[in-house]
Amino acid sequence: MSDNSQISLVQLGQQAKEASFALANLTAAQKSALLSTIKARLSDNIELILQANAKDIAQAKDNGLTDALIDRLLLDESRLNGIIGDIENVISLDDPVGKETDNKLLDNGLRLTRRAVPLGVIGVIYEARPNVTVDIAVLALKTGNAVILRGGKETINSNKALSEVIRAAIVEHGLPADAVQLITSADRALVTELLKLDQYVDMIIPRGGQNLQRLCAEQATIPVILGGIGICHMYVDADADLSRSTDVIVNAKVQRPTVCNALDTVLIHESVASSYLPQLAKELGAQQVKLVGCQQTKALLAGCGIAVTDADDESYSTEWLSLTLGVKVVADMSEAVAHIRKHSSGHSEAILTDNIHVAAEFVNQVDSSAVYVNASTRFTDGAQFGLGAEVAVSTQKLHARGPMALEALTTYKWLAWGNYTPRS
Amino acid sequence: MSDNSQISLVQLGQQAKEASFALANLTAAQKSALLSTIKARLSDNIELILQANAKDIAQAKDNGLTDALIDRLLLDESRLNGIIGDIENVISLDDPVGKETDNKLLDNGLRLTRRAVPLGVIGVIYEARPNVTVDIAVLALKTGNAVILRGGKETINSNKALSEVIRAAIVEHGLPADAVQLITSADRALVTELLKLDQYVDMIIPRGGQNLQRLCAEQATIPVILGGIGICHMYVDADADLSRSTDVIVNAKVQRPTVCNALDTVLIHESVASSYLPQLAKELGAQQVKLVGCQQTKALLAGCGIAVTDADDESYSTEWLSLTLGVKVVADMSEAVAHIRKHSSGHSEAILTDNIHVAAEFVNQVDSSAVYVNASTRFTDGAQFGLGAEVAVSTQKLHARGPMALEALTTYKWLAWGNYTPRS
Structure with missing residues (x-):
């Protein structure tokens, strides 16, 4: 399924949500094993990925992109090894999911706890750099989230190659490939559609310039983490x-x-x-x-x-x-x-x-x-800041502010145990 | 200024933001003193408030509202004393503002800390019950936030009376009255305008039914806390x-x-x-x-x-x-x-x-x-849940989930001290 341009975004959303259920209760060790496989498979496929990137670079040159921009798109063996090596760093981080805090015995007799859980499905819209495809997929999986990725059209071939390798590694672990989905159609209307997919997507992270941030703020019905603009x-x-x-x-x-x-x-x-x-x-x-x-x-x-x-x-x-x-x-x-x-x-x-x-x-x-x-x-x-990972830098005040680490990809649910307890 | 219907919403927003700066660094004791004065002044003005409420009730009857709805609008001395009494409870709660966590000495030599600060300006859109006017104003002030309130038109007289008493109490403490502003115009277009006032308003809390929640999700460019709908x-x-x-x-x-x-x-x-x-x-x-x-x-x-x-x-x-x-x-x-x-x-x-x-x-x-x-x-x-106060019940996953207490009205900023330190 390296091409999903014939599949509706609603269906991608459903698939992502379904996949998120399979990820939500994985142990930290299971997720680490998955990330190790992803790391190994990316290493196994360096040649394939660089070939795909070469296509993007050739098209970028044909389209007269500036040298600076082409440099942002470019992967070489050293850069790719750097991206792959960073996965080890993510593996070594503490998994925030499953932690329980605020445990207490309430006056009404219930035992209450607050458990950190994955957000569910995260939509990420980004420009140029293909490293984001790997970075975000890995951070999302580390925290038990499914992702829908929408990268720039300039790196579509690189992104397809990278996401296919990641999807195959996910399947190796008996998990649904749709935990990581890349939108392969270049249709710009899909961005707006993604922003309104609130039934399936729990958070949108736009990683790009002012226009993208503004579009997300104005169009999204899903909570958006604005950021990355620094005056x-x-x-x-x-x-x-x-x-x-x-x-x-x-x-x-x-x-x-x-x-x-x-x-x-x-x-x-x-x-x-x-x-x-x-x-x-x-x-x-x-x-x-x-x-x-x-x-x-x-x-x-x-x-x-x-x-x-x-x-x-x-x-x-x-x-x-x-x-x-x-x-x-x-x-x-x-x-x-x-x-x-x-x-x-x-x-x-x-x-x-x-x-x-x-x-x-x-x-x-x-x-x-x-x-x-x-x-x-x-x-x-x-x-x-010693946070270990950076999902984005938030300039808004809700949920996460400044450099966002793994915790920002989680939420919590309140769990309460009673003894057939009605409220009095 | 019991009538601000001639003032643009942008100006209300500017006034609220300006007022929020004056509130942000008050000590817990200063805020408690302010809330005590609000409590005293509301008690002093029970008759005036009940007269205003009587106007709302008369209009509601003229407009043929159901008995159930009229009962929701109704204030009597006992209900009003209950609302006023609840302020004492809020005063007794721990103030989350100013707490510093994650203090650490970074490898780059900076001393980093994460300080809890008010969100800034909170917009609240609600229906019917006039108690929300007092509840939200008090919780916002407790956490150093300014509020812009938009209540239902059925309780406009009650809300005006309540907010005027609160504003006068704020002024008694040498603070800007515009820390609490009620939108007095009944123009429905102002709701949509408020939802897009992202330059001045940091969070929107809609307290009302499905249609209001949906309107906020679709129209707001400001982060919205959806909630209060339970299936x-x-x-x-x-x-x-x-x-x-x-x-x-x-x-x-x-x-x-x-x-x-x-x-x-x-x-x-x-x-x-x-x-x-x-x-x-x-x-x-x-x-x-x-x-x-x-x-x-x-x-x-x-x-x-x-x-x-x-x-x-x-x-x-x-x-x-x-x-x-x-x-x-x-x-x-x-x-x-x-x-x-x-x-x-x-x-x-x-x-x-x-x-x-x-x-x-x-x-x-x-x-x-x-x-x-x-x-x-x-x-x-x-x-x-033993949280002391309830701002709303969030059914979304970002920032706050389930019953929202005072902490949900705060954000944080990262503070870092160096010694004329460049990044290497």
């Missing part, structure tokens, strides 16, 4: 140690500018702006960073011959994903916080200061998934 | 102690038939159906319960002169909210589980059995917010 700020306080600040700012902006936790705007206290901004701008300029700034920034940098594009509300609400950086001079921490509240996507913000009171106040007032004192915003990441 | 099942196993089963079934159906945890369908193992069903039906009949059953049920009860209406897929998917009960004879537990998976709303299910293996398997296989062994479904309730 991140760093506030340089009057009491910052400026001699140590530049490294952190440059790191947050330059280390990997295309990811969601990269810095988008630096806010600088006016009392240090005139002395520090020219020096900072010079260091940023040496790293090819282009500045988009307020009038004060422009004026302060005019003397040093550093170009600054005029910033406006729209540019301050832009996730740059490139070597562009917004700059704004602010009167105090309150103005910095007000700017962040207005423009942030709730992902990651930081303050640089040696003043313990200002730091505490910043941390109290800023409401984002991660708030840093004297550290780069680049740390917002499941591995950096 | 609840009880399975009488072959090994049930039948002499003790009837009390539990009758309790689940009859004690309060209009609520979501009341029983909707009883499933009976075929090996006990012929001996037990006539006896059960007789007891249910004595309580005025009407049966809607399968052909086997009908045949078994024909001899006893008990009327049974034909059941179909639609009736088995109905939340009765009345003294009607679905009945189905099943071949075994697997058929019972399959029926539940098909027809349940994921609220509450129960099994009656003395067989420990069947009980464990039922509990493993049934995926609902609450699963009972030898107990009535009527226990699904925040107070019965």
Whole structure:
């Protein structure tokens, strides 16, 4: 069934839900054995997978995709071995499913417990990178969930090959192949249809840009985990140690500018702006960073011959994903916080200061998934946070916030034992 | 500002968000003091509130509402004192806000912690009962959240009076009145507009019937907590102690038939159906319960002169909210589980059995917010579960499931302290 384009999405949903029942009560050891087989079979089939990927790359070239995008699609033996090797890491993680908490004897005589259980069926919509196919399938199976995957059409051949190998490994364990289903049709209407499949799908994770996130928020009747969009700020306080600040700012902006936790705007206290901004701008300029700034920034940098594009509300609400950086001079921490509240996507913000009171106040007032004192915003990441795995980075407040680990793929049910007990 | 019908919903949203910032870092003692003042001011204004309610009741009579509905709208001194008295209970609960968990020193050198914080702004859409206005405002303030309330038009005068008293009490504490806002316009389009106010509102709780829940699922761009719809099942196993089963079934159906945890369908193992069903039906009949059953049920009860209406897929998917009960004879537990998976709303299910293996398997296989062994479904309730407060009963799997307590009105943020630390 490498092609399911003739099967209705409702049927895919039913199959996924049915498969989820078979997964829900597997032991941790059974799931680990399954993941080990998946790992082995992917290793066995490296050649087949790379051939499929070569087709995608050839088509991408035919279609004139940029080199950067083609690089995102590309699998080679080393990258594929990296993806396969990561499965071992997932196997080693603690299985959250089946844990019981809040055990208590109620006044009404019932014994109550709260058991962690899989969510059921997870729908994931993603773009480009074929590693997501393996990552998500493995994390879902680890937590006893079925998945419906909808990858980008640019990697359809790679995704088909990867999902077929995974499905065959699932069958080897006597489990339903439909625990992992890839939507193979390129019909875009299926995305909207998937978002409304609330009878069968329990959660939608969109892994992609602003348009995909917005589409999901607007169209889904299923709970959606929005995330992965970071308009991140760093506030340089009057009491910052400026001699140590530049490294952190440059790191947050330059280390990997295309990811969601990269810095988008630096806010600088006016009392240090005139002395520090020219020096900072010079260091940023040496790293090819282009500045988009307020009038004060422009004026302060005019003397040093550093170009600054005029910033406006729209540019301050832009996730740059490139070597562009917004700059704004602010009167105090309150103005910095007000700017962040207005423009942030709730992902990651930081303050640089040696003043313990200002730091505490910043941390109290800023409401984002991660708030840093004297550290780069680049740390917002499941591995950096020691969570073992990262399903996505949530910028919404319900269910999971910030880097989402395995627990975010579970829910719970309340179990209660009585003795033929009516409610009085 | 007892009338805000000239103010745009966007402005109400902005005001609520602004107010939420003022609430977010109040201490538990400050919030308790605020709730005590609210309690005192509601007591001071009982006459004013009852006068407002009398207007609603008069209009309801003019509009020909049923006595049952009018009784739901009605406040009298005793009911109002009960609502006010409940505030003391909320004051006594533990405040979940500000708790820090998962404190750890990361390998990258950062000190990480996860702090519980308020959600921000909660939108609540509800019908009829004016007690919700007080309950939700108090629970939201207890957890540092602002609320936008949209009550039924039948209680608009009561809700205005209650919310005005609460707002005045908030101002007494130097806090923004807009922490609690009631939408006073009766324009139904505002509900849809509220559901899309994702820039300012963090969570929507619809407290009402199927149509309201569906509207929220389909229209909201804000995370919605669906709930309060219970199509609840009880399975009488072959090994049930039948002499003790009837009390539990009758309790689940009859004690309060209009609520979501009341029983909707009883499933009976075929090996006990012929001996037990006539006896059960007789007891249910004595309580005025009407049966809607399968052909086997009908045949078994024909001899006893008990009327049974034909059941179909639609009736088995109905939340009765009345003294009607679905009945189905099943071949075994697997058929019972399959029926539940098909027809349940994921609220509450129960099994009656003395067989420990069947009980464990039922509990493993049934995926609902609450699963009972030898107990009535009527226990699904925040107070019965010892949670102290009940915001709603969630039938979805994300964020909160089953009876939602104060914690469900919070989220968390990750805080990390470095020493001018770049990511390596």
